[in-house]
Amino acid sequence: MNQKIVIAGSGFAGMWAAISAARAVSLAGKQNQVEVMVVSPTPQLHIRPRLYEAVIENMAPDIAPLLEAIGVRHLAGTVEAIHADRREVEVLGTDGERVTLPYDRFVLAAGSRLFMPNVPGLKEHAFNVDQLASASALEKHLKALAHKPETAARNTVVVAGGGFTGIETVAEMPQRLRDILGQDAKIRVVVLEQAPAIGPDLGPVPRPVIEEALAECGVEVITSTGAVAIDAEGVTTSTGERIETHTVVWTAGARANPLAAQINGEHDRFGRVHADQYLRAKGAEGIFVTGDVAMVATDDEGHLAAMSCQHAVILGRVAGHNAAAELVGLPTHPYSQPKYVTCLDLGPWGALYTEGWDRQVKLTREAGKALKREINTQWIYPPKADRHAAFAVANPDFVIAA
Ligand SMILES: Cc1cc2nc3c(=O)[nH]c(=O)nc-3n(C[C@H](O)[C@H](O)[C@H](O)COP(=O)(O)OP(=O)(O)OC[C@H]3O[C@@H](n4cnc5c(N)ncnc54)[C@H](O)[C@@H]3O)c2cc1C
Numbered sequence: 001m002n003q004k005i006v007i008a009g010s011g012f013a014g015m016w017a018a019i020s021a022a023r024a025v026s027l028a029g030k031q032n033q034v035e036v037m038v039v040s041p042t043p044q045l046h047i048r049p050r051l052y053e054a055v056i057e058n059m060a061p062d063i064a065p066l067l068e069a070i071g072v073r074h075l076a077g078t079v080e081a082i083h084a085d086r087r088e089v090e091v092l093g094t095d096g097e098r099v100t101l102p103y104d105r106f107v108l109a110a111g112s113r114l115f116m117p118n119v120p121g122l123k124e125h126a127f128n129v130d131q132l133a134s135a136s137a138l139e140k141h142l143k144a145l146a147h148k149p150e151t152a153a154r155n156t157v158v159v160a161g162g163g164f165t166g167i168e169t170v171a172e173m174p175q176r177l178r179d180i181l182g183q184d185a186k187i188r189v190v191v192l193e194q195a196p197a198i199g200p201d202l203g204p205v206p207r208p209v210i211e212e213a214l215a216e217c218g219v220e221v222i223t224s225t226g227a228v229a230i231d232a233e234g235v236t237t238s239t240g241e242r243i244e245t246h247t248v249v250w251t252a253g254a255r256a257n258p259l260a261a262q263i264n265g266e267h268d269r270f271g272r273v274h275a276d277q278y279l280r281a282k283g284a285e286g287i288f289v290t291g292d293v294a295m296v297a298t299d300d301e302g303h304l305a306a307m308s309c310q311h312a313v314i315l316g317r318v319a320g321h322n323a324a325a326e327l328v329g330l331p332t333h334p335y336s337q338p339k340y341v342t343c344l345d346l347g348p349w350g351a352l353y354t355e356g357w358d359r360q361v362k363l364t365r366e367a368g369k370a371l372k373r374e375i376n377t378q379w380i381y382p383p384k385a386d387r388h389a390a391f392a393v394a395n396p397d398f399v400i401a402a
Pocket of ligand 1: 011039048111131165290
């Protein structure tokens, strides 16, 4: 091997970047000249879009057999430093060893993290559904409530943040609490949203449907109100109210992985690296950015890729293809994803499916739920550990036929 592509991250963007890079190398017949390597803590795809669900099972499929089938090496560790000037990254292995990896092309696909502002008690007392470990900790905590004495604090859950993740989390919660505490328990489930309306980023069109669904699920929506302090017994809101609860779930937005800050050039307010249409970091040669760390236009009308799985799976394919294409002499492919949809789980009410950036309502209730189930149990899972099957869906212009 005389050339190397290093990909940091094995999430949606990193996994698809690896498959698509391996596909391009294979198309050019250069498997013996270009090595593709993925660095991440474990060779697993963590299914973050499902972590709001009541049962945290099958959320980390093993992708080691897939990587082996397509000839991609996995190194267990985290990239700690990027030295773009000398084309090297420093990796801390999960075995504690530090290694320096030279690269010809580097793909940053290290994802995002929950935004944790400086709210007193947030880090110590709030739960979240951002990563597998934290979602599992919430699940364990909720189950343990059944063994606590019955109080208002035990029976109350407050979700802080009424965006996409907060809405999905809170809609599940009344049923989830009743399953644990008993169907007759006097439960209270509240969502706090700082903006004047629930789902501020989802826009006005789907809002009446969301409000109807949350009301039917038994969720109390409190708008124009944030959490200003959290402790083990409750939360204090920006309007001075005190809500007794042992369970505050924080869902207030995401920020790009801090590694993105090590890449020269402009960053947006979420810490994402400005990329060109080929997903090359604008300020650093030899570096591609993809998934939640990339800020890039999806179309010619000014829409930007969201920090979403929907965008990450296509961004990954394009970044991986282009990183390899530059080395093996194939044409590079511009990123474009004009179709935008959302599918919002609304607990026992069903789910809401919308199309377009203005989110026109297309499916609701059980029809929406059937689609959400399909997305959550099939579409976002890794392809089979079979080289031909994986390459067949890894082309950079791949679109899911909905
Ligand atoms: C509760 C919840 C619900 C969501 N619902 C939806 C939804 O309905 N629809 C939707 O489209 N999106 C949804 N999302 C967003 C979606 O999960 C993310 O946008 C998506 O996971 C981004 O993919 P990614 O590959 O960029 O990053 P990630 O999936 O975060 O993967 C990052 C990878 O990088 C690895 N990594 C991190 N740091 C390093 C490092 N230093 N070195 C090497 N590897 C590293 C991680 O271990 C991981 O493998 C949801 C997210 C959450 C949390």
